[in-house]
Ligand code: SF4
């Protein structure tokens with residue numbers, strides 16, 4: 001038990017007269033600076049109510065004398081940004097792809113634009129580093145189904161692949177197994193043949209059996225030596241790049257079902273100059289042609 | 290050895306002008322008040338060598354402050370021609386022929402360390418030299434007090450006028466003083482922004498409303514702080530706000546020369562009648578001149594105090610008094626606690642400016658200065674950093690060869706464009722490629738414009754490595770006008786399996 005409070009403890013400071021269990025509440029004045037800030041805040045708040053949107057009503061809110069609106073400010077900023085970009089992008093629009101690539105300042109600008117646009121739109125499928133994954137093309141190497149020159153890349157970007165755009169790049173690998181064009185045994189033999197094309201050891205008997213099947217069905221697109229054809233988007237079967245996987249199972253599945261990925265046509269979604277910048281960016285980072 | 294100085298004096302303190310701090314202490318304040326009220330200080334005008342030194346230093350430091358931004362300095366190209374310029378927008382600090390980049394901020398650190406050590410050394414030797422003579426707070430307060438004197442007169446006139454009721458005379462003097470104070474404060478804030486923008490340009494822009502917003506903000510901010518700190522807060526800045534008085538206690542010892550009241554000569558003090566004998570008494574005639582001139586409102590005779598900025602004005606006041614009564618000068622002057630104690634004990638005073646503490650501070654100062662000088666003279670105009678691409682770390686090409694991407698950041702701190710030749714040092718058969726340039730085996734070139742950093746993307750392709758580890762030590766050698774620089778990096782030979 002502590003001793004009850006005495007005058008000695010509280011000193012000459014008056015109390016409020018409230019008392020609980022012998023503890024009385026001191027009536028110390030608030031610090032002057034605190035009071036002044038409090039009063040100033042009150043005045044400020046009243047001024048704010050008058051000048052700025054403040055009080056909610058049933059159907060709307062008080063608009064304030066200044067009529068400030070964040071939404072209007074954002075709209076204005078966006079249109080400012082557009083005019084600002086317009087000046088920079090005008091050069092991209094006028095210059096040809098080669099000109100952009102050979103002018104260091106213009107190229108730097110295109111690379112910067114391209115990098116951010118790539119991150120926003122392309123990285124979802126192709127990865128931030130552009131190396132793709134199974135079914136999504138690697139954009140950093142020198143294997144290009146539809147050609148790796150600046151123009152090829154630009155065209156693919158503009159119209160897409162199997163995108164439904166009239167100028168889209170379209171190729172169709174038949175589903176030999178699924179559509180019963182070939183028998184399961186033939187598909188298995190063809191798999192061995194493709195493995196052999198890529199320079200890996202394969203079952204010689206199966207390869208021999210598959211040769212006429214290959215000649216009848218595959219040569220038109222992949223060529224007699226399996227080197228593919230960028231004009232038709234037919235992959236080279238002799239290299240080490242496999243969009244849908246290099247294992248026997250992967251190859252067999254592809255012959256059986258003939259998958260084909262879709263890439264959107266960006267000309268409808270991005271400005272022409274942005275697509276150009278993207279093409280320059282992708283080309284600059286590829287080990288391409 | 291510890292010297293104990295006993296300053297408790299027998300006898301009552303006489304009534305009369307006491308120091309402002311003493312008065313406040315005496316008056317005390319009963320409970321309820323949370324803050325100690327400020328006791329106004331009316332420092333009296335004083336003449337003497339220390340005062341003259343302070344005038345001279347005030348003129349010199351103010352001149353440096355106001356003139357520096359107007360010094361022009363020729364630099365090539367479109368670079369600013371201001372000798373000293375802190376260009377935040379361009380991220381450069383120009384100092385005559387030197388040009389610092391943000392990444393060289395350690396030079397600023399070094400400069401601050403040097404300043405701190407110089408301050409330590411000066412304090413250990415001569416007490417608060419900085420506070421008394423060079424601190425902006427002291428200089429501007431001094432200037433403001435002088436303006437106050439011009440309008441309202443010296444100590445006594447000012448005290449009388451403040452105690453009197455309002456009159457037209459009082460009103461115009463007060464108004465005039467505040468107006469001039471504001472003018473000086475505005476000049477101070479205005480000069481500040483010249484250090485951060487081209488001075489002649491920003492001067493015109495300032496008055497035509499074209500200057501950047503920060504210029505107005507900082508001008509207003511410094512106008513406000515100058516006006517308040519030098520006009521109304523004054524000694525309270527030193528006593529309550531500044532950390533230095535707290536630190537100085539650790540730097541000053543009993544061998545440091547400080548403005549000191551020589552009690553061995555002064556005590557016992559007391560009023561002295563003309564012609565009376567000086568036998569058996571001290572030299573202090575208790576005229577309180579040292580108290581009334583003190584800008585900090587303290588009594589130096591109470592010994593070294595936190596508030597004392599060592600301005601020496603009390604020494605001037607005391608000397609003037611001693612001259613008048615025809616006694617030797619120097620009752621108050623620069624002295625050490627040890628010397629005072631020794632003389633009081635009847636021994637010869639010994640002054641030791643060279644002691645472990647000062648030697649240590651001096652050695653540290655020389656060391657840091659030497660390092661700074663070495664750094665400045667060995668500063669290179671070019672700088673190369675190699676950043677390996679992390680995504681992807683490596684790419685396998687159709688023929689099995691592997692490609693790695695690097696970004697070479699080449700900084701050109703010189704004032705001339707330079708051509709860099711980039712060579713790859715690694716296994717044979719490397720192919721180099723930059724965007725826009727054809728593939729090359731012997732290296733690639735890049736132009737690095739003056740005063741910029743250029744990021745050069747370089748792709749290196751190596752043929753399939755038989756039996757090599759996944760990471761090869763490689764290097765880039767960049768040949769620049771200043772010479773070749775080799776920066777090490779690695780080459781990843783295995784991009785890993787693709788899913
Ligand atoms: S105490 Fe601080 S503000 Fe006062 S003079 Fe010294 S350094 Fe300047």
Ligand code: SF4
Pocket residue numbers: 548582583584585586587588589596597598599600601602603604
């Ligand atoms: S006591 Fe003397 S040296 Fe110290 S601040 Fe006052 S006048 Fe200056």
